[in-house]
Amino acid sequence: MDKGLELLFDYTKFHIGVYLTLAAAYITVATSQIGSVLPRLNAKFVWPAVVFIIIAGFAGGVIASSITQTKSVTVGSFLKEQTGPWGTTWFTGKWWTYIEHTSFWIGIACVVLSFAYSG
Numbered sequence: 001m002d003k004g005l006e007l008l009f010d011y012t013k014f015h016i017g018v019y020l021t022l023a024a025a026y027i028t029v030a031t032s033q034i035g036s037v038l039p040r041l042n043a044k045f046v047w048p049a050v051v052f053i054i055i056a057g058f059a060g061g062v063i064a065s066s067i068t069q070t071k072s073v074t075v076g077s078f079l080k081e082q083t084g085p086w087g088t089t090w091f092t093g094k095w096w097t098y099i100e101h102t103s104f105w106i107g108i109a110c111v112v113l114s115f116a117y118s119g
Helices: 001-030 043-067 075-080 091-115
Strands: none
Touching: 001 043, 001 075, 001 091, 043 091, 075 091
């Protein structure tokens, strides 16, 4: 495997770990009944945040699992390759990276808004 593909694989695995940890911690805070210690998060933003983080993790999973099965020998060719879950070809690798990163940042914006407008 090309060193660039190895780095992309490791980078994506790291992101998936961050998404899992962040989602679990956020759900814990959002559903906590501690009251005075943790703020009551604005529910309008809690589930959208979780959904967008899940989408980011899903896209990262597609990228990571596709790297293990690609015949591409460079990152550039992998990013141009059509790929998707379960052997489908929904988007190119590059589009999956866009979906992953955009979903993550929308999720983070929702997390911040849930704290900013907590009640």
